[in-house]
Amino acid sequence: MTKRGTLPDKIDHLEPKVRHGLVVVITGNGKGKTTSALGMALRACGHGLRVCIIQFMKGDLYAGEWDGIKRMQCPIELHATGKGFCGIMGNPYPFSEHRDNAQDAVDLAREKIDSGSYEMVILDEINNALKLKLVDLEQVLDLVRRKGALQHLILTGRDAHPEIIELADTVSEVREIKHAYRKDIEPQPGVDY
């Protein structure tokens, strides 16, 4: 046992006969969508894949993943382009500003997908951005269609559009069974942000 843990002595390695770049959608109203995408980024880094994360809604409030990612010795890039959750209480920015931001994020996503420099691109909360009309369905479909054959594209956020689900290979719906905030427990660092 070492300071960093224990791993088995003998390990078999899976290797798919055919490599696929997957479209993965993580949607639903429960806790665990962004964190699942972050976990895929961590896993991908273990395999030496290059990852780009674009956060469509985050950018006004500190999120622990920003420093977590800085501490990873991996080719992982993160852009927090948002201005917080459009329309929720306390968010001071008008719709037009949220929309302009999200449109810039779409341009950035297109550039990153087309660059061929990333084996995994994560578009965090893009499903919400579409639902809120900050981006258009045709724009998101275009991003999905232009991804490389061996490139993984991960789209998170509640209310995923049926046409995006239709195009995806793997789709999970994270359902809230219960959540601490309903007991008036405020968001806790490390778990919730």
Added chain:
Amino acid sequence: MTKRGTLPDKIDHLEPKVRHGLVVVITGNGKGKTTSALGMALRACGHGLRVCIIQFMKGDLYAGEWDGIKRMQCPIELHATGKGFCGIMGNPYPFSEHRDNAQDAVDLAREKIDSGSYEMVILDEINNALKLKLVDLEQVLDLVRRKGALQHLILTGRDAHPEIIELADTVSEVREIKHAYRKDIEPQPGVDY
């Protein structure tokens, strides 16, 4: 814009008035449970929390998160104590060996929880281990009850027991809407392992 991405110039920091150590359960049959726990580990590291992950079912097949975590400059410890998924086709170990392993993992979990050295302890796939009778309900309830007041305990895996759900603060069920393997796409590195 840097090589590592872009973050906003002005960031507000949330800080809960009261700190809580949460019990979080991520269950269900869909993709995204272990990755969500890994994402919480990454987020927790960003906040400077110390994390211990014990994987109850993994240990026979290479998982990308092992190297991903090695590449994190964070106090994060990972133990892959399992021998693969008990009872699934191709797994060569008898039930008694899986059970002995899982019992060792419970002892390790108790030791790590009691040590006070970790603000977050992740028991990956412990829900399955309970369902498969590799560990007992009373053992898992004991782990939940003995956690520190400010310690987060994350329990993943399908078929979470109702009594564990009852004790938890936040519970998500990850439902499979679709999965690439149903199109005969083999598990892909970075996404699936």
